[in-house]
Amino acid sequence: MSERREEYQIEDVESFRQRARSWITAHVGHGEPRGDIGMFRVIPQEDELRQIARDRELQRLFYDAGFAGICVPTAYGGQGLTPAHQRVFNEELVGYEHAGRIQLPTMTPCLAVLLDFGTEEQKQRFVPPILKGEAIWMQLLSEPSGGSDVAGALTTAVRDGDEWILNGSKVWTTGAWWSDWGLCLARTNWEVAKHRGLTVFAFPLHAEGVEVQQIEMLNGSKEFCQEFLTDLRVPDADRIGEVDDGWTVGTRWMFHERMLQNSPLVTIPMGVVRGRAGFDGVLDVARDTGRVNDPLVRDLIGEARMLEVVRDQLQDRVSEGIASGAMSDQSAGIARLFHGVSGTRMNTIAFEVAGGVGAAWTDADGSAGRAGLDFLMRQTAQIGGGTTEMARNVISERVLGMPRERTLDRGVAFRGVPRGPTGRTN
Amino acid sequence: MSERREEYQIEDVESFRQRARSWITAHVGHGEPRGDIGMFRVIPQEDELRQIARDRELQRLFYDAGFAGICVPTAYGGQGLTPAHQRVFNEELVGYEHAGRIQLPTMTPCLAVLLDFGTEEQKQRFVPPILKGEAIWMQLLSEPSGGSDVAGALTTAVRDGDEWILNGSKVWTTGAWWSDWGLCLARTNWEVAKHRGLTVFAFPLHAEGVEVQQIEMLNGSKEFCQEFLTDLRVPDADRIGEVDDGWTVGTRWMFHERMLQNSPLVTIPMGVVRGRAGFDGVLDVARDTGRVNDPLVRDLIGEARMLEVVRDQLQDRVSEGIASGAMSDQSAGIARLFHGVSGTRMNTIAFEVAGGVGAAWTDADGSAGRAGLDFLMRQTAQIGGGTTEMARNVISERVLGMPRERTLDRGVAFRGVPRGPTGRTN
């Protein structure tokens, strides 16, 4: 993915660390000790836009200093270094401001997919604006009718000369209303089996033919959007990968998605995404309710801490295993599964510790006052980024090699696949 | 199942209670406050035989006093009363000796199946010895190769004039070595689909052609046996139900099996089977380790108590629902599932409370010293009497009406059904 420079050209990791540290301390302001990215917080839209604008500035700051795209080849504006360098940079960034809100899904899976499958021309054109913070990308993968079956996309692209005409709807895109580009999986052939008739396209989210609507979550958060594509025209030059070979792209795409902040393309201070709402959240609730000396609460604190530590240890083991080839790419599902299950458990623990404050609270209750609304959103840890059910399918079938689940959509033209109890097939 | 006498003939439940109480207090000795039936205890064989002999005496005592077969028609030696009378008798028997070790599976499912499907002649012949304690029956249902798929029986019966010749093996029969008769599901037709080629037979377990071997469980208990049938000859007069219609019998058979001590054919003091090794076991361990004042142990005590109380409440609800017709027979699986899952949880709680005593102990550790070996046997609560997996299949498919699991043995001759990875089909 990231072509290494010749060995002798690569800066030593420790010397890179010193350089990064000097620059960060001199040029980056102090940030919140812990982040709350992707936690479905309810914030006013103007605040959200201000945060995104600030993240773009920070991304540009990193770019200008030579710290953006650390693992991206220099030919596309990156630094051509290694995952170890990126890790060091993330370590040094702890405690400082960062562009964390615009790293996912722009850097992974979108940038990662572009680097894997983009033509030379596409990489030259798309990658530098990403590294400069000028282009924020979204993944247009899920559909309202689709659930876990992303390859069952109904969004259709029909060729018209040098262009494609797209119609359909995509959903669960984070912040599409303030983003710039979308990477979209669409059906280009209904007469072949499900996985064989897909193609990937890129297009600007503010193009004519794209309507973006925010989705309100039950807690009032509007982090997600749904897009409606109506006769959207996309030049063939913005097709990513081969026609009807979109599932080859899609498979890597989902692998990159499961990497999350472990991707070497992502610049986020070490521990930021990991820390929030897990163990630290439990500890905050215990402190704000004055219960840290209750042995029962300590039992739960111990469990939450155990889950968080083991989750991170497992993530490291899986990442190293995949990097070394000791584990298959599909093993990323193991860490994803544990992340989801432990996440809902830690959330439940926080709610239990909150006690009556979880039912009703005032601002004076501090962190404990968030436990109730957070608990309502508990399952998001097992839904977002691929459900735990899909992870269990992947682990049992692709890692353990057990027989594939029977599907009624394999080996038949997608047009004929049942999509509802009435036998309706569009 | 139990034909009621005419309304005016039936003794009033409260007067029955008084009569039962007077007789019990006058004629039955005091027994252990809690039982340990079916708990895989390790006891010397001579002790076991002595216990069984005593149970036969007690059963005869009840029979002679007119308290055996309370819900069995008088024509077959029973009392022709109602489940309410049986319940009252079980309530009055609390604290007294009883024939608990020979109730299951003799009274249910075996006696229940005989009452459902036996011919008049068979009922006249088989039922009275059961009620007198002279005939202890075992169910020969599971097979070594079969797992949860009891209808996939390989034990074969071939007709030879007025007789059938049986060959095969059955397993997981409780105490077959001291029992008298077996109820056996066998395949009589290999050329039709799985469920359509089965027939049920009864035969003496000490007949020529039956070899009984005890199975040693990991904790040393030898409660279960395996039987090997070699050219066993069974007269057609001992066939239960129609030829090749054994699955009709088998379906009711398994329903009766799930009823356990809730069957109105079973005489066991109220609470005996329920109490043991559940909550009381947890409490004993907590006391014997001196931990009842530890808040963490109290949390576990509270959980165990909750599970046991709710388990019994659920059992009552389901029994009443089935009796009234508000729930289908298949709903018995709901109680069975909860019983299994709560049983393993209570077992785990007892082991956690035992602490280090669960690893190593001396006789001085009392009940806590049993927690370790009990924990090794934890899953028996979810295996014996039909696995929890099968209960979940039944609930989802038969109670909630969800699509049946795909099987490769439906609608094809049983001879051709795959039975192993090599495609071996016998």
Add this chain to the structure above:
Amino acid sequence: MLLELSSDQQFFRETTAKFLAEFAPVDELRRRRDDPVGFDRDYWKRGAELGWTSLLVSEANGGGSISGRGVVDITLIANEFGRAAAPGPLATTNVVAAALNDAGTHLPVLEGLIAGTSIASWCDGFADDAFAMRVDGDEIVLDGVKRPVESGSEADHFLVTGRTGDDGLRVTQVLVPRSTAGVTVEPMQTVDLTRRFSSVRFDGVRVPVSAVIGEVGDGSDRAQRLLQLALVMLNAESVGAMQAAFDMTVEWAFDRYSFGRPLASYQELKHRFADMKSWLEAAHATSDVAAAAVQDRSPDAGELVSVAKAFIGQYGAELVHDCVQMHGGIGVTFEHDLHLFVRRVTLNRALLGTPMDHRQRIATLVLETPARASTT
């Protein structure tokens, strides 16, 4: 809910179900998300006419049950409230009504509660809060904060419990008019869409001895019973909400296709539905048994309501969240109905003692019961 209802009970239940379907449909609930009250007084008054507020009151005092077993009857209403995620101060008002009926004091106030023209809030919780109450001549003086108080912003009266006497061990209950000097009501935030809670502060509040419910120092048994009644209603309501979430999700599983097959055909999901079904039926069972025990003032009523609260709190939450999981992303959107029931179950799980609190209480009750203590 009970498996078998009398025809009177069935009619009563259906009347409330129809009323809620008409006057508290899901879109109406969504509209009320920012409403500081959460329900209309007129809606409440009409519900009272259906019997929502009279079941725990004797006929002599203007109430009356359907079956002669008012505690059981009110679980039918609470269950429908859960199934509809309905607005209205059902538990809190009925608890106060039961208290006044029991003590036989403040009958004019009770009359207003039964008629639905007046609202009263029960201010107590699962555990004793730090709250000071003392008798000063012919007045009672109150100091402290009670929270969360359901519908505190709408309440005309507050039922407040405290400890009096030289030893501080006598329990006294007073009914404090909202207008009393020194009473401050501050709104709280909550997980529910229509239920509202307040923090109520009593700053040297003085009420005459005539405000005492019953007599000074006679409130101990009554306070325990009120908690039991409240728990019975919360439990029944949660079971109704569990049932609604479960039914909705079973339907979804049949309708939703993935990989060409309905979700209901996937074994792993089927088995989770089986688990949910077992929890749901168990929740019905334990809720009903506890209600009957409270109705009968059975000695084990305290343990049985705690068993039910602990079980329904824990497994109810697991059930509704697994329903969310089955729905995927759509299940956590505001537009979907599922969260209405997730909220109600979540609310009731945290009110009046969490599962952990009640497990501790069960252990205490079990270990202190002489019969059981003697079995070893």
Add this chain to the structure above:
Amino acid sequence: MLLELSSDQQFFRETTAKFLAEFAPVDELRRRRDDPVGFDRDYWKRGAELGWTSLLVSEANGGGSISGRGVVDITLIANEFGRAAAPGPLATTNVVAAALNDAGTHLPVLEGLIAGTSIASWCDGFADDAFAMRVDGDEIVLDGVKRPVESGSEADHFLVTGRTGDDGLRVTQVLVPRSTAGVTVEPMQTVDLTRRFSSVRFDGVRVPVSAVIGEVGDGSDRAQRLLQLALVMLNAESVGAMQAAFDMTVEWAFDRYSFGRPLASYQELKHRFADMKSWLEAAHATSDVAAAAVQDRSPDAGELVSVAKAFIGQYGAELVHDCVQMHGGIGVTFEHDLHLFVRRVTLNRALLGTPMDHRQRIATLVLETPARASTT
């Protein structure tokens, strides 16, 4: 176990694996169920020649590691012990060896331990037992019971820890020869087939000051480290047993047909295998990270071993029991091999602190760490 081993480590691991396959096959383990010792001295001596007892001892003292990181190396052996459910006092002997190596005293005894000609048992547990130790002139006097003591019936020496000094706060460790007057060893029962434990009573046992490991009062840090080392070995062994049970059950799922299909084709079972796989890999990860931290004497080593012990204790037991469930009745018979691994995981779960004990310890460590205390 580590994902990547050096070739030396790999050879070392394989040598032990082959040795155990030859000298501790499953039938041999079954035969030893009633053997009061559980292992042969000769077997142990030959294992010692393979390096089982020298990894935590410096080369100067006659030991030596494979990779320069002896704590990591010994997890490879412990892991193989778990995979084979092997007999032998691995953890207890190595703990004593590490203590003597650390203190630099009793080197002749250490020599015998390394050679496998002598056995020593570490008598301490997770929590302080009631145990009296005092200095009386040039003698140390011991009174109390230590239990469970691994291979107590075979041990030639006992490592005993107690508190001395006027304030009772100094920790002292002594090495007591088994033959000392006043030492009584009583056998215990256990869940394992070949491990043996004893209750060791010390009745006014007097040993000279020369029996002290290191110096009087210097044992506090060493005692903590010995506990960490023991936990590292127990954890690695449990992970090996989990792996064996899991591998055996995956194979069974492919081979066993039900309703005409292999068990491995049933989605609900597949998903449980996926969960088990995630617990298994997590157990490997947390065991290895904790071992590395103990090797490096990292400040968070105490927390990390407790995290690993709590996790492996809880999820290890769930994993092996789900393997039993997948097997059905056959899985709880004595003839089947599965229980060998269930026993080992069960044993280690209960030894040296249950998951609940270690969760409490984790909480204490976290709440008392200044860095974390300051984050709010």
